[in-house]
Amino acid sequence: MGSNLIDLLFIFMLACFIGFEVIRHVSPLLHTPLMSLTNALDAIAVVGAIVLVGERKSTFATVLGVIAIVAATSNVVGGFFITDRMLKMFKSSRPSK
């Protein structure tokens, strides 16, 4: 799997650069919703837990996996929900175009 590792490292490097570029331009007004959004996206880790639980390889793994799914899903649902609530609050005093 040697070549695969290098591919993954390329992707990681590119993603880091993209991350820096994109985040740099986020207005400081939105830093709080940014954090809750990135946290919700980060909960994509749930997919690892889903496969773990679905494969049913061992009871131990399944138990840990279910707890992991609960924790991550809570972040997904709660994170998007609260980010949306926050963004709804931002209104401009200028009339919208």
Next chain:
Amino acid sequence: MTEFAGSQYVIEVIYLVASALFILSLKWMSSPATARHGILAGEIGMVLAIAGTLLHHGIVDYKWIAVGLVLGSGIGIPLGMVHMTAVPQRTALSHAFGALCVTLVGTAEFYLGTQSNSKFGLSVLSMEVILGGLTFTGSLMAAGKLQEFLPQRPITYKGQNLVNFLLFGVAVGSAVYLVLHPEAKLFFPLIVGVSLIFGVLLVIPIGGADMPTVISLLNGYAGLSAAAMGFVLQNKLLIIAGALDGSSGLILSVIMSKAMNRSFSNVLFGAFGQVQASAGGGQEAKPVHSATAEEAAAILAAANKVVIVPGYGMAVAQAQHKVRELYDILSKKGVDVRFAIHPVAGRMPGHMNVLLAEADIPYDRLIEMDEINGDFPQTDVALVIGANDVTNPAARSDAASPIYGMPILDVDKAHTVMVIKRGMSPGFAGIDNPLYYLNNTLMLFGDAKQFVGAIVRELSGGH
């Protein structure tokens, strides 16, 4: 060459689309106008990715997955409904949950032996659980401090930096040993356990004022641990999402550190905010000018340009809605009212902005420190509500001060400064603020919500 089973190929394509949607989601967060699209993109990407994963050929049973998803949603929804004042602790808690997920999956993978024949696999697995473990307990500590279950003052003890350093060394050393001797399975719980303890000890000495930096850092660590999980599971979507989250957290930490003019190492190891026993005590009470709500109202009504400086104290007093009323009534009288937002005001980056937005204050009235600092000399009244250290001129002039060099809001340059405060106690830096003794400064003693309410009543009561 990896062979893709039919469904595996479909999953990879779905992950590709989801990755693009995640990147777009963050890109659209660049301004409030496009931000709502950002959420939609993220939600679609997430749903696609989860749905796609359910197609995985290795899955034999969906029952427990469903249980987990439902339970998780049940917890997530109430957590998503908290007040804006509770957002910092909710955010810290969500970092803990994210790190928990990563650590648990890593642990399960280890005991299933999926990585035992790969040095690289074991290495990233160790990184995953070290980062995950310390972020889990560290974030729990942060959440506890923010919710005030734990004392906000830094808890320090002699030699703690050495202890932390040693602990981290033990964790990393055990990981190295494990990679070289994969049969030494007992080392794994040691790695996890030590990381968990390290997380606690890392955050315990950090004071409330440094929370914005610490939360951002933990956000970054949570992201990096997810990226490590991506390497372990060879999941590109996880690597990308983790890298995005990691860089976001790290950038915010740098911004926060710069805004307090302190380096990372200083934040992590240099317990800020213990009340300076020498500086605080033994100073006779110097005279301050104070004013009543009537006098304050008269001054505000006569002003042309007013800048309000909100701080964490305003949030604690839940005064933001009264502040909105003040904004409304002054604006009706033709006064130009703007808000000066210091980057570390509040308990997390951007906290003041959402608090004021929640109170329906238009976001174009919220001006960043760098933009508004030059305007203070032309400002008639600077009204400071619940902010202290970010207005302290000692940061400019007093080289002995713990906050020396920290960028501050130059409120002392305004024609008149009014400060709403409950008493003369020091802020989180534990030091006195010379601003309060200046000739053009009026202290308004009282609870923020009540005082602002009183000013509003005066302004509306037939002046």
